Amino acid sequence: MKSLIIVESPTKCKTLGNFLPKDYQVVSTMGHIRDLPIKSLGIKIEKGKTFDFLPEYILLEKKKEVIKKLKQEAKKATKIFLATDADREGEAIAWHTAFLIGKEKKKNLARISFHEITKKAIEKALAEPGEINLQLVEAQQARRILDRLVGYKLSPLLWRKIRRGLSAGRVQSVTVRLIVEREKEIEKFIPEEYWEIWADLRRHVGGLKEGVPAFLAKLNKLNGKTLKIENQTQAKEIVEELQKANYEVASVEEKEISQSPVPPFTTSTLQQRAVSRLGFSSKRTMRIAQGLYEKGLITYHRTDSFNLASEAITQIRDYIQKNYGPDFLPENPHFYKTKSKVAQEAHEAIRPTDISRQATAIKSENKDEERLYQLIWQRTLACQMTAAIWDQTRINVQAASVKNIYSLLAEGKVIKFAGWLTLYEKRNEEVLPKVKAGDDLDLLKIKDEQKFTQPPARYTEATLIKALEERGIGRPSTYAPIVSTIQDRQYVEKFEGKFKPTSLGTTVNDFLVEYFPDVFDYQFTAKMEDELDDIANGQRQWKIVLNDFYQPFEKKLSAVGKVAERVAVPTEVTGEKCPKCQKGQLVIRLGRFGKFISCSRFPECDYSAPFVQKLEGVKCPDCGGEVVIKKSKKGSQFYGCSNYPKCHWASWRKPTN
Ligand SMILES: [Zn+2]
Ligand SMILES: [Zn+2]
Known part of the structure; x- marks a missing residue:
């Protein structure tokens, strides 16, 4: 008697092989084995009152050997477990594999899923095998077909009206739109001049001045009203007045501020953090995270859940208690509210499978893996630690000139108790000297500085992913591919880490937004994502969703084909x-x-x-x-x-x- 476990990646194969009994054999599909053809639409559309959509999947040519091996092994096995990743993509691979293995094997076929590749998780999954979740498969299929319809139907139109070889994508084009619109805001922006005035002050002690620390206070009010300095003439006048003014401490406010830890990583926050801390592109981050997951070191990396398994929380709390002490352990575990809409995909957040395993202990030849793991390890530990406590000080200074009373403000904060921040080095403390209300101050120096209001910033990879998530566009599995596709297609370019549209990107975007305002609308795209979630939840029928989208889209397509003028890409x-x-x-x-x-x-x-x-x-x-x-x-x-x-x-x- 022999059992066969089918996964989608060779690394996962190896990890599983490490802790499964000898009578289990693990094989890999090496990703998808069946998909829509590249050279044709691959969807048969039957037109009636409601349209029907029949995907014409083909076996992938390059997977010939893999498929042959899969079939052979399946024939020999008495029991087959489909152990592909626990999300829509993984469910679809399991479904296609089941189709391939054939009907006669169906009664011996089971689906197992787990969110981490550990001995315990696999044993648990094997003990409770289930069936393929068709709702998840249909949600994946609906996305695939939807994207195929938009891409393959729009491209020929773009070829005729703009330039050969162009392509459009449902989510991809909306992402380009975000970048194009931001660029237009920047072009329209008219910077406004303003001035800042700072005073370097020190407590008046008379006689010996050494050792008395100075501090900087910023001018903010004139006779109790907020002051806006618009030009140099105005700034000069004020500086002259302030030079002769008398300074004293009006009041000192001291406050304790508590800073709570942030939730554990989801796909999007991990990508954002890896961009800003490590300079990794989201594509690179996902590749590294994939490796860590498949080696059994972290939980599944495609997730939008903040959830942590209760055993994991217990282990994390023990670790904090032992290594940091009771002051760092909150009375109760922290729970973070999850936005995830699909119950079957209610994964966990991304966390180490064993919190006692430190980054240096993963012994990877790949330094990137160590660095990304370190981010995940820190964040997971931090999210279950006590809050950091800051002592915040605000010194309100009054400067009395002959004519006016000016107010200046100095702000400082120092850490009182580090809490979760103990895991991070950067603290940004600002120390202010001890002063009290009524203290006289000596003016050491006044400086004024010309400033201009800034246009909205161009998107970085981190802020772009954040914007997509906030608008409900895309899902954990799609952020990284979208961000790399729009660059590959030359619709946007990255300049010093920030996205700018190319003239091609702007031209195509303006065309699509003008003629297909609905399809490339932010809210519409977010609504489509929700409907795909509904399919996964079994609340909507996938073919109805496709029909409701496609019928109006097709009408629009032929109308635009007739009326739209050819547009040139400006050079x-x-x-x-x-x-x-x-x-x-x-x-x-x-x-x-x-x-x-x-x-x-x-x-x-x-x-x-x-x-x-x-x-x-x-x-x-x-x-x-x-x-x-x-x-x-x-x-x-x-x-x-x-x-x-x-x-x-x-x-x-x-x-x-
Ligand atoms: Zn040179
Ligand atoms: Zn020439």
């Missing part, structure tokens, strides 16, 4: 003359491998040159040449010298001379 002009024909202008075009310089008279003149972006205001530290932004073979951005190959200076960091 950026460099302002230089073409060196070859001396007649054309040099323009920046977008090719398959990114930007390049070309002649405006193309195709009459075929001049072309690589595009180099110069960094304004900095010079090469070695030779004083221009600093240019380059891309490595792997696609990462770095800085180099324009005099290359004469000068070899290069750096990952932006030079700051």
